[in-house]
Amino acid sequence: AQSVTQLDSHVSVSEGTPVLLRCNYSSSYSPSLFWYVQHPNKGLQLLLKYTSAATLVKGINGFEAEFKKSETSFHLTKPSAHMSDAAEYFCVVSAYSGNTPLVFGKGTRLSVIA
Amino acid sequence: DAMVIQNPRYQVTQFGKPVTLSCSQTLNHNVMYWYQQKSSQAPKLLFHYYDKDFNNEADTPDNFQSRRPNTSFCFLDIRSPGLGDAAMYLCATSREGQGDYEQYFGPGTRLTVT
Known part of the structure; x- marks a missing residue:
């Protein structure tokens, strides 16, 4: 079985400072891991994904995440926050075994202060 | 551009009155999903x-x-909507069976039940 824990329900940063959104996962299989972003009243957009290739994954809008198997973590980072980064972020896991629905974390709301 | 389209974006229905939400995709993906997302929660398959x-x-x-x-x-199709069914409904697609488990989301339909 798979599960995801997002360690912070809300993170607040100042514009221009680093962003860290934390995610831990549990999976019986080699997982695929994703970060999605959702702006208010919008659908989910994929930021980046890990599928057993390079452990440091670069995504869109300057975000990146590092897969650490020993720590079962997949934290999302960005060096410098922008006002437009304010949104809800979901860490998601999928078993790499086909036709398996995604398992979502509860989400982290990122606020960016000017 | 290939995409997932949801219509309408906003739907208002009366308590107990059947309603249909639609989703179309130009990605030619073989898997399609429906999620319900209530305020400040993760999507629920x-x-x-x-x-x-x-x-x-x-x-x-x-x-x-x-x-x-x-x-x-x-x-x-929601046969007899109740007040508790008011939510954002998200459609997603994926191309399963080929090692690509990323889901592509539409913009969502926000359903209001009066």
Whole structure:
């Protein structure tokens, strides 16, 4: 079985400072891991994904995440926050075994202060 | 651009009056999903189609039905909406069976029940 824990329900940063959104996962299989972003009243957009290739994954809008198997973590980072980064972020896991629905974390709301 | 389209973006219905939400995709993906997302919560999977095979989540109420007449279209029918069914409904697609488990989301339909 798979599960995801997002360690912070809300993170607040100042514009221009680093962003860290934390995610831990549990999976019986080699997982695929994703970060999605959702702006208010919008659908989910994929930021980046890990599928057993390079452990440091670069995504869109300057975000990146590092897969650490020993720590079962997949934290999302960005060096410098922008006002437009304010949104809800979901860490998601999928078993790499086909036709398996995604398992979502509860989400982290990122606020960016000017 | 290939995409997932949901219509309408906003839907208002009366308590107990059947409503249908639609989703179409130009990605030619073989799997389509319907999620319900309530305020400040993660998306909750209602059901999905793997090709023509319908897969219902165990806790999806009988009030929710789905149809997939062809690869491109999928419908969500709510037979007798209650106030608790007011939510954002998200459609997603994926190309299962080829090692790509990323889901592509539509913009969502926000359902209001009066």
